Amino acid sequence: MKTPPDRFRDEALSKALDEAIAGNRAPFYDKMRRGSGMPGPRFNQSLVKAFAGEVVERGAGADALLAALRAFHDDIAPFGHVDEFLAILGIAGTGARAASDEKARKKLMEPLADAARDVRSRIRVEVTSAMISIGQVEGEPFGHTLRVWAEDEDAYLVQAALEAAAHPDLLPKLGAEHAGFILDAAYKRVANESRSGRRSESFNRLMRALAVLPAQIVSRYPQLADVIEGHTRTKDEDVRIAIEEVLPAIRKSRAHDRAEAIEIALKATKKPSRDPRWDRLPGKRGRGR
Numbered sequence: 001m002k003t004p005p006d007r008f009r010d011e012a013l014s015k016a017l018d019e020a021i022a023g024n025r026a027p028f029y030d031k032m033r034r035g036s037g038m039p040g041p042r043f044n045q046s047l048v049k050a051f052a053g054e055v056v057e058r059g060a061g062a063d064a065l066l067a068a069l070r071a072f073h074d075d076i077a078p079f080g081h082v083d084e085f086l087a088i089l090g091i092a093g094t095g096a097r098a099a100s101d102e103k104a105r106k107k108l109m110e111p112l113a114d115a116a117r118d119v120r121s122r123i124r125v126e127v128t129s130a131m132i133s134i135g136q137v138e139g140e141p142f143g144h145t146l147r148v149w150a151e152d153e154d155a156y157l158v159q160a161a162l163e164a165a166a167h168p169d170l171l172p173k174l175g176a177e178h179a180g181f182i183l184d185a186a187y188k189r190v191a192n193e194s195r196s197g198r199r200s201e202s203f204n205r206l207m208r209a210l211a212v213l214p215a216q217i218v219s220r221y222p223q224l225a226d227v228i229e230g231h232t233r234t235k236d237e238d239v240r241i242a243i244e245e246v247l248p249a250i251r252k253s254r255a256h257d258r259a260e261a262i263e264i265a266l267k268a269t270k271k272p273s274r275d276p277r278w279d280r281l282p283g284k285r286g287r288g289r
Contacts, residue, residue, distance in 0.1 A: 006053030017054055021065050029086060036085035043085055043122070051089050052096035059097075060104060066093045070111055079120045088126055091115050095130020099137050109134075109145065116149070116160040119201070124156060131164040135173060142170075143178025150185035155202035158189045159209045166213040168220075176221040183217055184227050186210060191236040198238065210242035215249035218258060225250070225258035232265040240266065 008014045013031060020028035032051075037044040055062045069090025077083035091112070098108040116127045135142040149161035165174055165182045190206065197203055218225045228246070231239055243266055250259040 006049050007057075008050050008054055013050075014054065017051075017058075017065075021058060021062055025065065025068060032086060032089060033082050036082055038082045038085050039080050043088065048088060048092045048126075052092045055093040056096050056100045059101065062093065063097065063104070063108075066090050066097065067111070070094065070115065074119050079122070084120060084122065087120070087123055091123055091126040091130065095126065095133060098130065099133040105134065105138075113149065113157065117154050117156045117202075124160065128160050128163045128167075131160060132167050132170050135164060135170040139173045140175055140178070143174045143181075146174070146178065147181055147185070150182040150189075155189060155193070155197075155200070155206040158186055159202070159206045162186045162206075162209050162213050166216040168216070171217065171220050176224060179217050179221060180224045180227050183214055183224060184231075187227075187231045187234075187239050187242070190242060191231075191234055191239050193238070207238065207242055211245040212249055214246045215253050215255075218250060218255040219253035222255035222258055225255055225262060229258075229262045229265050232262065232269050234269075235271065240270075 008017070016028040016031050019025075032047070035044055035047050055066065067090075069086050072083050072087040072090070077087050094108050094111055094115075098105045098112065101108075112127050112130055115123050118124055118127075131146070135146070143165075146161045146165050149157045150165075152158060152161075161182050164170055165179050171179060186206065187210070190203075190210065193203055214228055218228065228243055228250075232243060234240065243262065247259055247263055247266075250256065250262070
């Protein structure tokens with residue numbers, strides 16, 4: 001019989017996992033390090049998925065191990081270090097448990113929120129994947145969780161909410177109301193950022209997300225182009241840049257007919273330059289605050 005893709009193929013790994021859950025973690029950690037594919041640019045995603053499947057089978061008994069894996073923070077397992085793989089396993093397993101166990105979900109969402117703020121990009125990606133899986137199980141009510149994240153002060157958390165909400169597998173389940181709220185909150189988060197905060201990596205990541213993801217949202221719900229158009233009235237230059245950068249993607253989407261109205265509104269509310277020559281400088285972006 002063919003081994004399911006979401007379980008360990010090696011019985012020795014299953015045995016080591018059971019020992020780790022019982023408290024003897026070192027042998028399991030060593031096996032995971034050897035199979036991780038790290039250090040390097042890519043890690044063993046199949047092994048991560050298999051671990052998540054095994055954790056779901058074991059239920060709450062694996063939660064202490066997951067907490068220990070999540071404790072491999074950036075200071076001891078930085079990006080690219082082999083022990084980063086252990087942290088990735090912790091988040092993947094936590095997300096799988098939260099998706100499969102409704103009773104434990106609220107408690108497990110707290111460490112996922114913490115991980116969404118992690119400086120390591122692969123940890124944050126794993127959180128977003130977990131949010132999508134949980135949302136598919138929970139459906140429309142999960143939009144309330146994403147709303148809380150979207151209104152957080154941490155730009156990484158806002159980005160995670162936006163990425164999850166815009167995912168094609170989750171967006172139809174959330175509905176237009178939740179998606180519109182999250183999109184609106186993301187633009188407001190940019191506008192409310194401090195001058196120094198605009199130089200942070202988290203802010204830049206949110207800006208990159210806003211250059212793409214709103215197009216996916218309005219493609220599914222064209223009426224939410226009104227949210228984007230409403231933000232063209234802002235005086236915040238970064239919000240205006242984000243809207244300008246997403247327009248090409250909107251033109252290629254199902255809501256392409258809404259792009260013109262957004263562009264017209266953006267031009268109509270453009271603040272005149274003190275020196276008109278500034279507008280003709282090549283490569284001007286207006287981010288230097």
